[in-house]
Amino acid sequence: MKKIEGGICAVKGVTANGIKLGKMGITVIRAEGPAAGVFTKNKVTAAPVVLSKGVIETQHQLSAIIANSGNANAFTGDDGFLDAMEMASALSESLDLEPDTVAVASTGVIGRRLDVSWIREHLPEVLEGLGSSPECSLAAAKAIMTTDKALKEVAVELDCGVRIGAIAKGSGMIEPNMGTMLCFAYTDALVPADVLDAALRIAVDKTFNMVVVDGDTSTNDMVLFTSTCKSGIKPCMECLDEFEDALIYLFTDLAKKMARDGEGATKLIEARVTGAKTYEDARLAVKAIVRSPLVKSAIFGKDPNWGRVVAAAGYSGAELEQERLSLSFSAGGETVELVKSGEISRVSDLALLNKIMANEEIIITLDFGMGKESATAWGCDLTYDYVRINAEYTT
Amino acid sequence: MKKIEGGICAVKGVTANGIKLGKMGITVIRAEGPAAGVFTKNKVTAAPVVLSKGVIETQHQLSAIIANSGNANAFTGDDGFLDAMEMASALSESLDLEPDTVAVASTGVIGRRLDVSWIREHLPEVLEGLGSSPECSLAAAKAIMTTDKALKEVAVELDCGVRIGAIAKGSGMIEPNMGTMLCFAYTDALVPADVLDAALRIAVDKTFNMVVVDGDTSTNDMVLFTSTCKSGIKPCMECLDEFEDALIYLFTDLAKKMARDGEGATKLIEARVTGAKTYEDARLAVKAIVRSPLVKSAIFGKDPNWGRVVAAAGYSGAELEQERLSLSFSAGGETVELVKSGEISRVSDLALLNKIMANEEIIITLDFGMGKESATAWGCDLTYDYVRINAEYTT
Known part of the structure; x- marks a missing residue:
């Protein structure tokens, strides 16, 4: 092809x-x-x-x-x-x-x-x-x-x-x-x-x-x-x-x-949930992550706010255990792990993390550590321009 | 009491x-x-x-x-x-x-x-x-x-x-x-x-x-x-x-x-769905309305964007028929009807509509015209400040 x-x-x-x-x-x-x-x-x-x-x-x-x-x-x-x-x-x-x-x-x-x-x-x-x-x-x-x-x-x-x-x-x-x-x-x-x-x-x-x-x-x-x-x-x-x-x-x-191209977007967010028990679990969680206004505005602010990602997966309805979760942010082929098997990782390379968060394409990977199913979803950041475009659109 | x-x-x-x-x-x-x-x-x-x-x-x-x-x-x-x-x-x-x-x-x-x-x-x-x-x-x-x-x-x-x-x-x-x-x-x-x-x-x-x-x-x-x-x-x-x-x-x-008190909010939105067949229908629709970022940013922009309200009810999963929908915006005891039984109403008093949209408490009432069940939900508008607060919050 x-x-x-x-x-x-x-x-x-x-x-x-x-x-x-x-x-x-x-x-x-x-x-x-x-x-x-x-x-x-x-x-x-x-x-x-x-x-x-x-x-x-x-x-x-x-x-x-x-x-x-x-x-x-x-x-x-x-x-x-x-x-x-x-x-x-x-x-x-x-x-x-x-x-x-x-x-x-x-x-x-x-x-x-x-x-x-x-x-x-x-x-x-x-x-x-x-x-x-x-x-x-x-x-x-x-x-x-x-x-x-x-x-x-x-x-x-x-x-x-x-x-x-x-x-x-x-x-x-x-x-x-x-x-x-x-x-x-x-x-x-x-x-x-x-x-x-x-x-x-x-x-x-x-x-x-x-x-x-x-x-x-x-x-x-x-x-x-x-x-x-x-x-x-x-x-x-x-x-x-x-x-x-x-x-x-x-x-x-x-x-x-x-x-x-989402209204007002400055960044593409690609969220991946891996290691889920069922595809439906992976799908529910990954969509909750890219839909979360808190995650979306954190990404706009270049903030690796893993707590919001985990909370979104938590309320999505997907089956998960917080002790098994691992989370990383990636961009341009580089990755920083923030949570591993439920433990917060000590980030040694803060400069790399900042570099990743400044990228225009951010990949969030949340591994459930429970199975083999995975799903990917795409979204964009939530910005001042999103609000401006949609508040000023005339009906 | x-x-x-x-x-x-x-x-x-x-x-x-x-x-x-x-x-x-x-x-x-x-x-x-x-x-x-x-x-x-x-x-x-x-x-x-x-x-x-x-x-x-x-x-x-x-x-x-x-x-x-x-x-x-x-x-x-x-x-x-x-x-x-x-x-x-x-x-x-x-x-x-x-x-x-x-x-x-x-x-x-x-x-x-x-x-x-x-x-x-x-x-x-x-x-x-x-x-x-x-x-x-x-x-x-x-x-x-x-x-x-x-x-x-x-x-x-x-x-x-x-x-x-x-x-x-x-x-x-x-x-x-x-x-x-x-x-x-x-x-x-x-x-x-x-x-x-x-x-x-x-x-x-x-x-x-x-x-x-x-x-x-x-x-x-x-x-x-x-x-x-x-x-x-x-x-x-x-x-x-x-x-x-x-x-x-x-x-x-x-x-x-x-x-x-929602982060960055300037207005309280009270959404009411009435005339639904079941309480669950009313609940699904009314929550979709107050959750919709498009509705929330329209309210911030003082825009009576009824199309977004109807679309939110439509994708909520609630049972409805668009020919039966009636929609009005209210505030301070005054009401303007925008849709009646699926037909767009001609708004004669635009000054009143503008006055309602400028209020700090906006009531959106969507009647399904199908039954007797109703539900009420509350939300706030989506503003520049919401984005600012959540993009700048440090983790």
């Missing part, structure tokens, strides 16, 4: 484009084939989520995706659903597609009616530029950005020649069941929808669902995974493992970019 | 005192009788919690409490447990009590050995001032404060003459299963330990367990409830209801003070 350029357009059979004018943006991706999707678990779901979920669950294939930024089309009632349908119709008419194979995604302000006429007006401009160059993938990725600071795009080629590419947006409101985040992934492997679905669920669970920026989950999240089948390569059993690993690799890359 | 002065010393048979020198403080309360306790559910528990839980569960009575601030005596291993026992011994020797009827509580820094010799040294000074004046209750309440800005003390007298008083400390790290908070409550009603226990569990569940400052729970929390039986009044069945209500009233008062 190797990383390649070109984002989603590195995948055979994918054309894309996007435009962004002020806060509003439109992205169109055309790629026909079997498809799978994972959607927000929030009980309050936006109209485009309802529509796209219906398409995936009844058709198991997609011909195209139309997405907009600037307005989430959430909490907009029946009108909102008609607006989402009109987005799908506008695209299917222009490209001569079956309307019930078009997925719709939206991100932005909640509770305000979507200006569909604006989308209709600018759609021809987007379609005119539809292409398969790396720039087209970039334009598609850019047009769905909202508070994102970094563009999120990645692609790989497997040893067998199959390619997978994905673009994503997301920062802030990202949590367990996927906060305001969109991810559109593509492959050219010759695989049916159920193979895509299985790989997608595993990968989302280990990556996007382990990103915690502030504990809130959104009404609009979705991850869609389509195969154009255009490589003509049908993965063997071994290749399928590589295929799944590649998807996890791609999504991990995007998930870390989202965590690092 | 009427509110009275004197805190815990308003209760017959209670003597108390406390001293605070710099960050360290010692509180002693002497009051003999049946007792009950509720302790942190964090899997990482401090030595004094282990000790006091053992006393309550085996003796069902207390003769005194010794508490210190400045050091939590948590994550201190076997030494820590011996230190907690020595605190109990020091007090029981001085006052000629059975050592296994003395409860110990600690609050402060985690993971540092407690300086018991300092406590032994200053204990005589505390005991010298032991008394039943209102000032003694105040001194006891003050000596357990850490980051608290407001003193937390309250007392009531029931119509039958029974009195209940309580002191508490807590701000920050306060959540579901009671973050760093201590509460010592006393009554002079002639009741056995099991009656105290039942009333205590109900009251803690509806009050302290509904306070959310930042989502973290502590290793040291405990609420102890002792009866001196000194009023000689044995409550009848009706009076018992009043007794339970009075305890809820007392704890609600203290819980709101804790929420308002």
